[in-house]
Amino acid sequence: xxxxxxxxxxxxxxxxxxxxxxxxxxxxxxxxxxxxxxxxxxxxxxxxxxxxxxxxxxxxxxxxxxxxxxxxxxxxxxxxxxxxxxxxxxxxxxxxxxxxxxxxxxxxxxxx
Amino acid sequence: xxxxxxxxxxxxxxxxxxxxxxxxxxxxxxxxxxxxxxxxxxxxxxxxxxxxxxxxxxxxxxxxxxxxxxxxxxxxxxxxxxxxxxxxxxxxxxxxxxxxxxxxxxxxxxxxxx
Numbered sequence: 001x002x003x004x005x006x007x008x009x010x011x012x013x014x015x016x017x018x019x020x021x022x023x024x025x026x027x028x029x030x031x032x033x034x035x036x037x038x039x040x041x042x043x044x045x046x047x048x049x050x051x052x053x054x055x056x057x058x059x060x061x062x063x064x065x066x067x068x069x070x071x072x073x074x075x076x077x078x079x080x081x082x083x084x085x086x087x088x089x090x091x092x093x094x095x096x097x098x099x100x101x102x103x104x105x106x107x108x109x110x111x112x
Numbered sequence: 113x114x115x116x117x118x119x120x121x122x123x124x125x126x127x128x129x130x131x132x133x134x135x136x137x138x139x140x141x142x143x144x145x146x147x148x149x150x151x152x153x154x155x156x157x158x159x160x161x162x163x164x165x166x167x168x169x170x171x172x173x174x175x176x177x178x179x180x181x182x183x184x185x186x187x188x189x190x191x192x193x194x195x196x197x198x199x200x201x202x203x204x205x206x207x208x209x210x211x212x213x214x215x216x217x218x219x220x221x222x223x224x225x226x
Contacts, residue, residue: 004154031212040198042216043155090154094212099143099162099204101214103154 003027004104006091012110013081021076021107023091031094032074033101034066038087049074078109086111114139118201118217126225128190133199133220136183141203144177144184145214149198158186191224198222 004025013019023032031050035043047056049068063085065077078085088108092101117136125131135144143162147155159168161177161184168175172195174187184201198221202214 006154040219040221042200042219045213048213092154099206099212100145100157100160101202101212102157103147106152106154108152 004091004093004102006089006104006107008107009105010108010110012112013078014112015083016080019078019081019109021078021089021109023074023076023104024072025091025093025102025104026072027093027095027102028071029093029095029102030071031096032068033092033094034064034074034076035090035092036085036087037090037106043090046076081109081111083111085109114141114203114205114215116201116203116215116217118220120220121218122221122223124223124225125191127192129224131188131191131222133186133201133222134183135185135201135203135217137203137215138182139203140181141215142181142206143204144181145202145204146175146184146186147200147202149200151197155198155200188222191222193224193226196222196224 007022033048034046037043046060067075088106090106091104094101119134145160146158149155159175164179164181166177172189176185198219200219201217
């Protein structure tokens with residue numbers, strides 16, 4: 001089945017220690033999104049790629065970076081995690097011309 | 113800035129009861145999606161509505177898009193414990209660099225007690 005995969009599902013990092021979360025998709029979608037979601041709130045968009053074009057949200061902290069080496073993979077790098085960055089991080093994809101976004105299962109990040 | 117007001121924020125009901133969740137905006141959306149999210153998982157797409165006045169049914173779930181494409185509702189008939197979760201409405205627009213960008217409602221946490 002075509003899907004969006006996120007690894008790891010759970011990640012524990014120390015305060016200030018860089019961490020990378022990964023997302024892969026078999027849907028062959030052009031657009032990939034990264035969201036941050038805190039306890040039972042709506043997801044908050046961090047940035048997205050349309051193919052290789054990167055689009056950052058205005059209020060996304062510089063601490064968050066992203067890479068998309070190819071269509072299938074996208075990475076979220078948190079350069080110096082703070083306690084406030086503990087959250088669920090969701091990856092989603094969308095096909096060109098479609099409205100629907102398909103989400104991965106998420107990575108739960110804990111910062112100690 | 114487009115906003116979606118979702119209500120109620122919390123809903124706790126007994127198995128077998130009916131419920132309705134609302135999403136309202138002063139802005140027009142090209143489409144509106146409904147998602148359900150279980151604890152520790154990502155949101156799962158339930159439905160997309162794109163035409164004003166459109167009604168879609170998914171088993172016991174009925175989704176409606178307002179005539180003016182500014183509001184939507186989700187009605188669940190005879191709720192079951194398996195319906196428990198966070199329900200999110202999200203509007204999207206066509207055109208420009210914001211194509212497909214989702215505006216989320218605040219979410220409704222539904223708990224169905226056996």
